[in-house]
Amino acid sequence: MHVTVCIVGFRNVGDIQGCLEALAGSTHTDFDVVICENGGPEAFEALRAGIPATLGEGRPVRAILAAGNLGYAGGVNACIALAPDSDAWWVLNPDTHPEPQAMALQVARLAVGDCQAVGSTIYLSDGRVQSHGGRWRPWLARAESIGHGSALGLVPDPADIERTQNYLNGASMMMSRRFLQTVGPMREEYFLYCEEVEWCLRGGKLGMRLGFAPGARVLHYAGTTTGSYDDMRRRPRGPIYLNERNKMLTTRDVFPARLPIAALASLALVFLRFGRRGAWRQVGYGVSGWIAGMLNRRGAPAWFGL
Numbered sequence: 340m341h342v343t344v345c346i347v348g349f350r351n352v353g354d355i356q357g358c359l360e361a362l363a364g365s366t367h368t369d370f371d372v373v374i375c376e377n378g379g380p381e382a383f384e385a386l387r388a389g390i391p392a393t394l395g396e397g398r399p400v401r402a403i404l405a406a407g408n409l410g411y412a413g414g415v416n417a418c419i420a421l422a423p424d425s426d427a428w429w430v431l432n433p434d435t436h437p438e439p440q441a442m443a444l445q446v447a448r449l450a451v452g453d454c455q456a457v458g459s460t461i462y463l464s465d466g467r468v469q470s471h472g473g474r475w476r477p478w479l480a481r482a483e484s485i486g487h488g489s490a491l492g493l494v495p496d497p498a499d500i501e502r503t504q505n506y507l508n509g510a511s512m513m514m515s516r517r518f519l520q521t522v523g524p525m526r527e528e529y530f531l532y533c534e535e536v537e538w539c540l541r542g543g544k545l546g547m548r549l550g551f552a553p554g555a556r557v558l559h560y561a562g563t564t565t566g567s568y569d570d571m572r573r574r575p576r577g578p579i580y581l582n583e584r585n586k587m588l589t590t591r592d593v594f595p596a597r598l599p600i601a602a603l604a605s606l607a608l609v610f611l612r613f614g615r616r617g618a619w620r621q622v623g624y625g626v627s628g629w630i631a632g633m634l635n636r637r638g639a640p641a642w643f644g645l
Contacts, residue, residue: 340446342370342513343422344429347414350378352389354433354560361436361558363394367443370429372400373421375414380404410530410639411509412538419519428519430535432510435461436558444555445513454550455518456542458507461559462491469559471495472504472551475536477594480586480601481608482536484508491556500551505543509535511557521545526592528637532578533585540593572618577643579621580628583609587632602633 344362348355355374362372372394376383383404393399403421405414419428427449429442445457461469468491470484485500486493512535522542525534539549583605590601609625631640 340369340426340450341424342367342427342429342442342446343418343425344370344372344431344442345415345418346372346374346431346433347411347418348374348376348378348382348386348433349408350382350385351433352382352386355386356389358431358433358435358437359390359394359400361438362442364439365437365442366439367446368395368398370442371398371422371425373418374400374402374433375405375409375417376402377405377408377410377414379408408639410527410534411532412525412529412534413527416524416527419524425516427513427515429513430509430511431557432559434560435510436560437511438556438558441511441552441555441557442513444552448550448552448555449513449515451550454501454548455515455521456507456539456547457513457550457552457555458504459511459552459555459557460486460491460495461508461510461557464558464560466491468493469510469561470508472500472549473506473508473536473539474503475505475540475589477590477597478601478604479608480590480605482506482533482586495551495553497551497553501549504549504551506536506539507549510559510561512539518542518547521547529585529588530581530637530639530643531585532582533589537585537589537592540589544593571613571616571621574618574621574624576624577640579613579624580631580640583625583628584632584636587629588635588637591632591635602629605629 468486471486474483613621
């Protein structure tokens with residue numbers, strides 16, 4: 340099974356170099372890499388100068404310059420479009436280090452034939468699990484990471500995860516040809532955050548099943564580009580605004596009848612999450628994003644640094 344690894348960069352060649360070094364040790368060798376640089380011509384030149392042309396023998400690494408900042412979904416779609424003949428596409432965050440068997444185990448899970456997309460265990464640098472998969476709570480407009488905070492050494496029950504999850508963590512998700520042909524591309528108007536949730540939920544409504552590859556592990560240095568893992572009172576406007584806005588867009592697009600209740604629940608959660616920590620500026624960012632979602636505003640905000 341030939342896999343195209345899709346990486347979206349934004350002026351972070353150091354992260355991408357680390358990801359490529361990890362991919363070079365993959366036990367599954369039938370793959371190529373496509374990187375979409377969203378950060379402009381200077382960042383693209385730095386990227387081209389800082390990455391190899393191949394990983395070992397016969398595994399090409401290609402870089403493309405986006406026509407402006409396309410956002411995460413737009414960058415992923417551009418990578419996929421450059422490799423239309425692949426059997427599967429592995430979407431990876433640039434700040435990830437996949438373990439050597441991660442690709443092979445996901446390929447093996449896809450090859451069973453009873454699922455059309457596969458997730459893995461994603462863990463943080465302190466050894467805690469970030470997620471084994473995700474569960475979207477439509478009445479709360481809330482994404483919950485399965486296994487979040489648990490010890491990496493605890494072995495999860497794959498069948499339980501596959502019964503529970505309805506989306507894959509966007510830091511690492513392998514999508515089959517059938518998934519792409521059935522569901523179509525990611526929604527670019529989300530720009531950043533929740534695009535993988537909507538993609539998987541849309542797929543679920545079309546009969547696509549999400550698998551989990553036990554033993555496939557990916558280290559994630561989370562938030563290196565966006566600052567989304569900074570201390571609560573130091574988190575920047577962009578990720579908070581877009582996350583809250585896109586929760587409303589996801590609800591509107593996938594569960595429109597639940598929007599009135601989900602909107603109230605989501606607004607309350609903004610105050611609970613940030614207000615109880617005294618992060619009042621971040622409350623303002625979240626409320627403004629929530630309002631934008633209620634008004635069905637899409638794409639990159641005019642104030643967003645592109």
